[in-house]
Amino acid sequence: MNKLFGFFMISFLAYQTSYAQNTDSTDVEIAENKIVNKIELNWVATYKDALKKSKKEKKPVLIYFTGSDWCGPCKVLDRDLFQTEKFKAIADKDLVLLEVDIPRRKDIVSEDKMSENLYLQSKYKVKAFPTLMMVNHRGKKIAEKKGYVITEYYYPFFQSVIGKY
Numbered sequence: 001m002n003k004l005f006g007f008f009m010i011s012f013l014a015y016q017t018s019y020a021q022n023t024d025s026t027d028v029e030i031a032e033n034k035i036v037n038k039i040e041l042n043w044v045a046t047y048k049d050a051l052k053k054s055k056k057e058k059k060p061v062l063i064y065f066t067g068s069d070w071c072g073p074c075k076v077l078d079r080d081l082f083q084t085e086k087f088k089a090i091a092d093k094d095l096v097l098l099e100v101d102i103p104r105r106k107d108i109v110s111e112d113k114m115s116e117n118l119y120l121q122s123k124y125k126v127k128a129f130p131t132l133m134m135v136n137h138r139g140k141k142i143a144e145k146k147g148y149v150i151t152e153y154y155y156p157f158f159q160s161v162i163g164k165y
Helices: 002-036 047-057 072-082 085-094 111-123 151-164
Strands: 061-066 096-101 131-135 141-146
Touching: 047 061, 047 096, 061 072, 061 111, 072 151, 085 151, 096 111, 131 151, 141 151
Parallel strands: 061 096
Antiparallel strands: 061 131, 131 141
8 A cells, every 4th residue: 555655755756847847838839939029219329318318208217127138037027017018108108218227247337327226226225126216307207116926016106296297
């Protein structure tokens, strides 16, 4: 009886291991498909340029503080919010976008961009990632959302700031 039980346990574990590997390869394929269908957003290169564009177009600046290579919730936010047509439509019409990436790998952003990003992190006292912050054309903070929440909760946040701007 013990031999039979042992055989079933080994069989079960072998099945689970192979199933897990198949699931992982499927997830990679799905992730690769999302990269292929990547939505291009109009991120402004520098803080100064974002403020100029904000003033010219009379739109608030959405500053996205992220840790692109280490922050799990940031990666989910990128996929579930920023890589959607719904967000792109709002951003193109009503927002100026600025990404402030604080990666651990130093080869992801240039030294100048990293200096600017660290300055902005300090200026706005950002300690949680991801953080979405709305500022006016003078750089004054209007609103802020820290951490990851359900994607649909971001849209009322955007609309409330856009409506008051």
